[in-house]
Amino acid sequence: MNVSVCFNRVPPKLFKGESLDRISEEGAEKEARAVKAALHPLGHNIKLVPLGADMIAFAEELRASRPEVVFNLCEGFWGDSRKELHVAALLDLLGVAYTGTAPLGLGLTQDKVRTKDLLQAHSLPTPRYVLVRLGELFPKTQNLTYPLIVKPRFEDASLGIAADSIVANEKALAKRIRYVHDTYRQGALVEEFIEGRELNAAVLGNAPMEALPVSEIVFKPGLKRTIVSYDGKWLEDSQEYAQTAPVCPAPLKAKETLLVRDVALRACKLLDCRDYARVDIRLRDGVPYILEINANPDLSPDAGLARSAAAAGISYPKLIDRILNLALKRKETARA
Ligand SMILES: Nc1ncnc2c1ncn2[C@@H]1O[C@H](COP(=O)(O)OP(=O)(O)O)[C@@H](O)[C@H]1O
Ligand SMILES: [Mg+2]
Numbered sequence: 001m002n003v004s005v006c007f008n009r010v011p012p013k014l015f016k017g018e019s020l021d022r023i024s025e026e027g028a029e030k031e032a033r034a035v036k037a038a039l040h041p042l043g044h045n046i047k048l049v050p051l052g053a054d055m056i057a058f059a060e061e062l063r064a065s066r067p068e069v070v071f072n073l074c075e076g077f078w079g080d081s082r083k084e085l086h087v088a089a090l091l092d093l094l095g096v097a098y099t100g101t102a103p104l105g106l107g108l109t110q111d112k113v114r115t116k117d118l119l120q121a122h123s124l125p126t127p128r129y130v131l132v133r134l135g136e137l138f139p140k141t142q143n144l145t146y147p148l149i150v151k152p153r154f155e156d157a158s159l160g161i162a163a164d165s166i167v168a169n170e171k172a173l174a175k176r177i178r179y180v181h182d183t184y185r186q187g188a189l190v191e192e193f194i195e196g197r198e199l200n201a202a203v204l205g206n207a208p209m210e211a212l213p214v215s216e217i218v219f220k221p222g223l224k225r226t227i228v229s230y231d232g233k234w235l236e237d238s239q240e241y242a243q244t245a246p247v248c249p250a251p252l253k254a255k256e257t258l259l260v261r262d263v264a265l266r267a268c269k270l271l272d273c274r275d276y277a278r279v280d281i282r283l284r285d286g287v288p289y290i291l292e293i294n295a296n297p298d299l300s301p302d303a304g305l306a307r308s309a310a311a312a313g314i315s316y317p318k319l320i321d322r323i324l325n326l327a328l329k330r331k332e333t334a335r336a
Pocket of ligand 2: 157158280292
């Protein structure tokens with residue numbers, strides 16, 4: 001079977017953010033190679049199709065490769081993560097079957113604020129929050145309790161997240177909002193900081209969608225702030241990287257595990273996730289606060305989703321094959 005594995009390249013100079021942000025963006029090709037290697041023994045004819053600045057060239061290359069299924073790993077278009085949904089929409093227009101979440105779910109979850117609006121409307125726990133749009137200041141009339149955390153509205157992979165993101169007073173808050181506005185050129189999401197355990201809940205499949213074993217990021221003593229900062233996630237030589245360690249399954253009480261899996265499944269269904277997704281959660285006083293939903297999470301062998309799958313006895317090649325088959329099944333259902 002012909003399978004095209006698509007991933008996005010980034011421009012030599014990003015139009016926003018920090019220069020080091022490139023490290024996370026550049027992981028896509030490595031991820032695509034890992035997916036290709038996992039699919040290879042299954043006898044498929046696999047082609048890597050990179051998406052660069054030229055969308056037409058991409059569409060033509062894809063069409064020429066005549067894929068039965070596209071493995072869609074694109075997380076944006078030429079450095080713009082907000083165009084992640086456009087790539088899936090293009091695949092829809094090209095009439096090819098592809099893995100992962102459809103445009104609507106990608107667009108909703110890309111927007112952390114809209115996601116929280118929906119979670120709140122459906123009584124799913126999420127930290128209390130305020131959106132500060134570009135050009136606006138933090139409103140005087142609100143009732144959030146310090147410490148707060150300030151995040152870019154539309155980024156992922158801990159872009160724009162550092163110890164300074166956590167603020168304890170108005171002055172530090174205003175400064176960090178300015179930083180997010182100026183550096184990331186987008187609204188700032190201000191939310192209550194949840195001092196608690198950091199959990200990742202992965203889901204797999206559609207009908208039924210299943211929750212995989214919950215993973216925990218354990219913070220070792222000595223860390224300035226117990227968060228998954230950009231450095232802690234990507235800079236292997238940093239102190240923050242050395243002081244965060246994933247553990248899967250997370251040592252939780254049975255009741256907590258059930259609760260975490262349940263809110264993750266509800267959130268993924270609510271936000272229209274498909275095939276696989278990962279929900280980031282902070283657990284405090286028995287409440288699993290949802291931070292965000294990753295509808296297109298990293299599928300690298302050493303990333304969270306594969307870790308949770310491994311804990312469920314699903315090897316990396318099996319996981320990739322399962323995801324491929326979900327797209328294939330969708331195609332067959334559409335045909336029937
Ligand atoms: N409200 C919060 N309370 C505590 N920690 C948070 C909160 N929001 C974010 N963090 C920390 O910042 C990290 C990145 O935030 P997240 O919302 O998951 O964005 P990203 O899309 O960059 O992963 C989280 O994994 C967590 O460690
Ligand atoms: Mg996250």
